[in-house]
Amino acid sequence: MDQFESTYHQYYPLLWAVAMKLLADEDTVADVLQDVFEAYFSQSQKSKIRQPKSWLFRVTLNKCADNAAYNKRHTDMSALNMLEDETGNPDSKYDDRKMVQQALSQLPPKERQLAVLYSEGFSYKEMSEIMDIRFSSVGKTLSRVINKLYDILKSSGYETFER
Amino acid sequence: MKHLRDSEIQAFIDGELSPRQVNRVERHLQQCPACTARVEEQRAKIDKVFSVLNLVNNPEIKHPHLPLHHTKASVETLSVLSPNRKKWFGNIASVAAVAILVLSLTFIIRQNTLKEEMLGKQIFVRYEMEDEFDANRPITEQDYVFRVYQQ
Numbered sequence: 001m002d003q004f005e006s007t008y009h010q011y012y013p014l015l016w017a018v019a020m021k022l023l024a025d026e027d028t029v030a031d032v033l034q035d036v037f038e039a040y041f042s043q044s045q046k047s048k049i050r051q052p053k054s055w056l057f058r059v060t061l062n063k064c065a066d067n068a069a070y071n072k073r074h075t076d077m078s079a080l081n082m083l084e085d086e087t088g089n090p091d092s093k094y095d096d097r098k099m100v101q102q103a104l105s106q107l108p109p110k111e112r113q114l115a116v117l118y119s120e121g122f123s124y125k126e127m128s129e130i131m132d133i134r135f136s137s138v139g140k141t142l143s144r145v146i147n148k149l150y151d152i153l154k155s156s157g158y159e160t161f162e163r
Numbered sequence: 164m165k166h167l168r169d170s171e172i173q174a175f176i177d178g179e180l181s182p183r184q185v186n187r188v189e190r191h192l193q194q195c196p197a198c199t200a201r202v203e204e205q206r207a208k209i210d211k212v213f214s215v216l217n218l219v220n221n222p223e224i225k226h227p228h229l230p231l232h233h234t235k236a237s238v239e240t241l242s243v244l245s246p247n248r249k250k251w252f253g254n255i256a257s258v259a260a261v262a263i264l265v266l267s268l269t270f271i272i273r274q275n276t277l278k279e280e281m282l283g284k285q286i287f288v289r290y291e292m293e294d295e296f297d298a299n300r301p302i303t304e305q306d307y308v309f310r311v312y313q314q
Contacts, residue, residue, distance in 0.1 A: 016224050021216065030225045096218040103215065119216040124179045139179065140170035143205070150208045153215055 004041060007052050012037075014120060015060050021116045022064045024101035032063045054129040061113050061130065106152045111145045118142055167191060167198045172205050 015036065019029040036059050040049070049055050104112045110131065117127050124138040133141070167175075167188060174180050175188050192199050288311050297305065 012226070013224055017219070021219050024219075026225050100216055100219050115212075115216070119213060124174070124177070137170075139174035139177070140168075142177075143169040143173035146173070146205070146208055146212055149212045149216075153212065 011056050018116050018120055019060055019064055021100055023067060024097040035063055036060050057130045065109055103152050107148060114141060115145050115149055172202050176206055
């Protein structure tokens with residue numbers, strides 16, 4: 001197995017999960033990740049990429065941010081309210097994805113990215129490398145992001161918060 | 164007594180403090196119920212937010228087609244990554260092409276035969292109302308039958 005292939009297999013699922021939270025559409029995410037790995041391939045031909053993981057995630061986040069779906073800010077939480085009205089099972093995966101994306105879209109772009117990385121279990125060191133922020137400020141920013149997200153989800157009346 | 168900062172609480176929960184910092188935080192928590200409550204509150208918030216964010220987990224992963232151009236290496240990579248898709252794609256495309264060709268040919272032939280059948284024959288289609296025709300009601304609400312006459 002060559003370098004490219006093992007990198008692909010190692011990181012594709014995690015990249016997929018991160019991009020999915022930000023874009024909420026399978027086709028868009030597949031396109032974005034294709035671009036990412038094309039860029040990774042051509043970059044690795046030119047010079048050695050020292051930290052493939054950080055590189056891949058940084059590029060993925062940037063490409064997600066370039067995408068139109070990401071920039072659409074949902075000011076109204078209509079989908080959330082709809083879920084609430086159904087009294088019960090948001091088991092349809094698509095609704096969940098849309099719901100998460102809409103809640104996240106209330107945050108500023110950088111905070112949104114941080115929240116997604118955090119929820120995927122990245123360490124502070126990795127997050128600071130990927131996001132290009134100081135290690136010492138990760139905790140502070142995270143604390144703020146968690147509180148904001150909590151308030152957003154609470155005000156939207158999502159059912160998990162009622163229990 | 165100096166209370167814990169939000170960032171310290173967050174990092175403490177996430178296990179991102181150095182052993183010495185952890186020591187300091189734990190000592191403080193033993194004497195400070197207010198900060199203990201803050202830690203618990205933050206922990207609960209993290210759990211709630213996680214429970215929603217991770218609704219998106221276990222997504223079915225869709226692999227993209229990797230580019231066929233560029234280099235030999237990427238072509239090899241493609242065939243390793245998705246051997247079946249590449250092989251099947253060609254077959255499906257050719258089957259689809261043949262199917263479309265056959266369908267359009269039958270359609271054209273049928274059209275022509277129909278035209279020939281119709282030539283030289285006159286067909287009348289007329290609808291005939293039932294006995295009780297009420298001129299005050301719309302025609303769609305009346306009973307009638309279609310009759311086809313051929314000459």
